[in-house]
Amino acid sequence: MIPYVTCVCTKTTRNPQKWLTRTALSQTLVETELAKDGKYCVRFNEAEDSREELKKFLAEDISLLQSLNINEEKLSLAGKQFRTLHRYRTRYPVTKPEVSRIAFLHDTNDGITQYLLSSCWKWNFNAFSLDVATGGRSVSVLLLHLFHNYGFIKKFRLDALKIVHCFSLVESGYHSNNPYHNAVHAADVTQALHCFLQEETISRHVTPVEIMASLIAAVCHDLDHPGFTQPFLIATSNHLAVLYENFSVLETHHWRMAISCLRESRLLDHLERDVCVETEWWVRSMILATDISRQQDFLLKLKKYMEETSLDLSKKDKRHFILQVALKCADLCNPCRPWSISKQWSYQVCEELYRQGEVETELCLPITRVCDRTRTSVARIQSDFLRFVVAPLFEMWHQYLKSSLSQKLMWHLLHNQAHWDELLQQELVELDDTSSVLGIAAMASEEFAPLASEEEDSLEDCASLYCESILVVNSFSSSTHRRYSLPMKKVPSLKKTAIRRQSFPLSLVSHTKNLPSGWIPFHLKNIFSCSSNVTASGLLESKTSIISLSSEFNSLDSRKLESEASSSQISALPRERLFSTLCGNPSFVTTKKGGKSHERSIKKLALVETSDVLNEKLTYTSNSSEPDCDTDCCSCFLCQVQSNKFPEDEILRQATPHSFQGDNVSSSRTLFPQGSSVNYNSTKYNEMISINVDCTKIRKNEYFGYKLGTYPEDLSLDPQRTNSAAHIPRDDISFVSSKGVDIINKQQIFRPYFVTLDSSGDESMENNDNTNIFLEPVRYPKEPNSMTCKQQVSQRRGSAPDVVPYSQPIGFNNEGFIIKDGHEISFDPKCKKDFVDAGERLGSIGGCPGNTFGNHATSVGGTSGLGRLYRSTTRL
Numbered sequence: 001m002i003p004y005v006t007c008v009c010t011k012t013t014r015n016p017q018k019w020l021t022r023t024a025l026s027q028t029l030v031e032t033e034l035a036k037d038g039k040y041c042v043r044f045n046e047a048e049d050s051r052e053e054l055k056k057f058l059a060e061d062i063s064l065l066q067s068l069n070i071n072e073e074k075l076s077l078a079g080k081q082f083r084t085l086h087r088y089r090t091r092y093p094v095t096k097p098e099v100s101r102i103a104f105l106h107d108t109n110d111g112i113t114q115y116l117l118s119s120c121w122k123w124n125f126n127a128f129s130l131d132v133a134t135g136g137r138s139v140s141v142l143l144l145h146l147f148h149n150y151g152f153i154k155k156f157r158l159d160a161l162k163i164v165h166c167f168s169l170v171e172s173g174y175h176s177n178n179p180y181h182n183a184v185h186a187a188d189v190t191q192a193l194h195c196f197l198q199e200e201t202i203s204r205h206v207t208p209v210e211i212m213a214s215l216i217a218a219v220c221h222d223l224d225h226p227g228f229t230q231p232f233l234i235a236t237s238n239h240l241a242v243l244y245e246n247f248s249v250l251e252t253h254h255w256r257m258a259i260s261c262l263r264e265s266r267l268l269d270h271l272e273r274d275v276c277v278e279t280e281w282w283v284r285s286m287i288l289a290t291d292i293s294r295q296q297d298f299l300l301k302l303k304k305y306m307e308e309t310s311l312d313l314s315k316k317d318k319r320h321f322i323l324q325v326a327l328k329c330a331d332l333c334n335p336c337r338p339w340s341i342s343k344q345w346s347y348q349v350c351e352e353l354y355r356q357g358e359v360e361t362e363l364c365l366p367i368t369r370v371c372d373r374t375r376t377s378v379a380r381i382q383s384d385f386l387r388f389v390v391a392p393l394f395e396m397w398h399q400y401l402k403s404s405l406s407q408k409l410m411w412h413l414l415h416n417q418a419h420w421d422e423l424l425q426q427e428l429v430e431l432d433d434t435s436s437v438l439g440i441a442a443m444a445s446e447e448f449a450p451l452a453s454e455e456e457d458s459l460e461d462c463a464s465l466y467c468e469s470i471l472v473v474n475s476f477s478s479s480t481h482r483r484y485s486l487p488m489k490k491v492p493s494l495k496k497t498a499i500r501r502q503s504f505p506l507s508l509v510s511h512t513k514n515l516p517s518g519w520i521p522f523h524l525k526n527i528f529s530c531s532s533n534v535t536a537s538g539l540l541e542s543k544t545s546i547i548s549l550s551s552e553f554n555s556l557d558s559r560k561l562e563s564e565a566s567s568s569q570i571s572a573l574p575r576e577r578l579f580s581t582l583c584g585n586p587s588f589v590t591t592k593k594g595g596k597s598h599e600r601s602i603k604k605l606a607l608v609e610t611s612d613v614l615n616e617k618l619t620y621t622s623n624s625s626e627p628d629c630d631t632d633c634c635s636c637f638l639c640q641v642q643s644n645k646f647p648e649d650e651i652l653r654q655a656t657p658h659s660f661q662g663d664n665v666s667s668s669r670t671l672f673p674q675g676s677s678v679n680y681n682s683t684k685y686n687e688m689i690s691i692n693v694d695c696t697k698i699r700k701n702e703y704f705g706y707k708l709g710t711y712p713e714d715l716s717l718d719p720q721r722t723n724s725a726a727h728i729p730r731d732d733i734s735f736v737s738s739k740g741v742d743i744i745n746k747q748q749i750f751r752p753y754f755v756t757l758d759s760s761g762d763e764s765m766e767n768n769d770n771t772n773i774f775l776e777p778v779r780y781p782k783e784p785n786s787m788t789c790k791q792q793v794s795q796r797r798g799s800a801p802d803v804v805p806y807s808q809p810i811g812f813n814n815e816g817f818i819i820k821d822g823h824e825i826s827f828d829p830k831c832k833k834d835f836v837d838a839g840e841r842l843g844s845i846g847g848c849p850g851n852t853f854g855n856h857a858t859s860v861g862g863t864s865g866l867g868r869l870y871r872s873t874t875r876l
């Protein structure tokens, strides 16, 4: 069998040579060659003595290898137009750190996350902040928290790990490169629904099963959303549109995805059949209700019920109806959030619409009006959307709830509406003053006339018009063809994206700009965020942003960088710069409980590595102190861990601390018994970082924690090199800083030190007390040394995912960011606009941009083996 990694380097910008030459076998059999156009080709070595060896390859392997000849572009994984919808779509969002498989920061152990979760009943909750704090795991963290707080774990005897598994599946089912329809939106909607469920009018009546089902429906309501509207899917004959016969296409898909996550995770398997059936039924009907084209029906029905005063929630059908409306409101609640948060969502949603417009242009389809970047503005869209779609819904909702919460929603809505109106006015004035081109003003009078002219049209008309423009195939009605029956082959295919399969063609994301000479341009998507402040309190702010690097790295750039690095133009960021912000973190957060303020130290990071996907054992690094279970329930996740109540096939590993001092550990090799913990005390920064290495996982015949037998020979350690050091999989190492730093991104630690395990000799390392652990400074750039978790997962699953090398050379940039002298990223003020634009786009790649550079810091950094933390000189 061919090394997995070689099978997936089909994309033009990958350098297959890197993978192929890694093993002796492939070196003799396969040659790589750099073609004139800078692409790599792969060829079989036809030499006599290679033939026998060649026979070992299976026919399919050979065809895979041949397909590596990317010049011929034979094998395209992008067979369909929308990659996210085809079966090769990566399961993991970009925001997800690859350092851990389904690693999971337990909410009760992470100070910042805990702080955010403790306020998740408040309306000013910021899902973007939670995304940052949890390293892109807002969904699983929030849902576990809610399930625990609602007492479902106890009541339904739910397995905490299954909850995590289930919602991790959900999380990864969202496309993180959608600006709006991503996991952060799911978390936001779920939190809003949670707020509604606390309302006295509702909470008095709903049953636990209904609450649980509603939360599941909320979190899954846009699952696997491709980032395009239904009319678009219909117009492009998307398979989903075909499958669901053009009716509630997306909602039906979301619902089905939701059920598949529930079933795959077996979360409810142990429950009585009718409970399962009821939950699934509830989830289905609630998700289907989010189809915005059904909004008018719901409003009329709600109005009717209220006039008849027949909304008696002790009746199940009425509860069902109200919960459907509640989810609809939660789905559309972003305009009712405080301005800073609401604005962020508005930009996200418009960006998604605009991207669709660009794709429509590429496909020569009529451009949906609200998707035309050149003819409409965010303020215009928002002003209309808030007035004609959101306001009618929330006015009714307020009439129904009549609570302080609903009052708050209305207040924010009106305030935000006024804000957008004002911005729109400014735009109109500016355009009036300056231009004769078709702009917003012209658009307002022509194209958007029906939306703008309140006086002439009733609200319903306007609302439906808006809905039409984003949901119904109105644009095609005048065309001679029925677009939705247009055969696929007539639709020009999208350009191939180079590296990662995304729901949106990258070519449309990137934009080229002339950079000053001597400044290195890099690809947009390689930068995820930028920022100046990485303090814990900063993380709570929407403007936080950190720059970190993704492994989405193209090899051509990488080669350029390698040469830069070797000429010392790019060198590692000095440690103080790397850690200064971390060291500056507060050690305490103040929380309020029962009216009293509590000061809590933030000093724990519990990293729980679960193994639901990989079928591995669970490791709980118990270096975090005090459990934080107030109720002493003994059934919560943490209690289970503390009392070692995990099922037998899961192991609690207790680290035995060893420590040594000093920063300069580069040459020291310190002997530690297996399963030990290395406490590295940085005297310089007065910071203790305990590095817990679970050595027991590394065995003689294992490579990166996996048994040899399951992997191709080529991937095993080189037997010739008796002194070869196996890199401990990063997932098997955890870090805790005594300073209370929430080390979400392990790269922050990995950056200065690379922990290696000396596997010298042929002795089995199992039960061998003489395992050597040593820390050595990372030499940059380091060659990829392992498959990513994603690859491992995919290999096990036998699918063909994309390649993200374990480690990548450093240094990335895109327009607006400059790597100057290779040392720091500074900001060229001249590029400000581009910078901001890029930020918005960038943000959108990870799905949580408005903030704009914020959310990837903790998350995406993790995807790169050499991800680094930079400070930018400018804060947006």
Ligand SMILES: Nc1ncnc2c1ncn2[C@@H]1O[C@@H]2COP(=O)(O)O[C@H]2[C@H]1O
Residues within 6 Å of the ligand: 222, 290, 292, 331, 332, 334, 335, 345, 346, 349, 350, 381, 382, 385, 470
């Ligand atoms: N602030 C907003 N501006 C414009 N459209 C929005 C906004 N918020 C939500 N929407 C749209 O309303 C839709 C509600 O259902 P979805 O979440 O599927 O997709 C949503 C967006 O298409």
Ligand SMILES: [Zn+2]
Residues within 6 Å of the ligand: 185, 189, 221, 222, 331
């Ligand atoms: Zn939604």
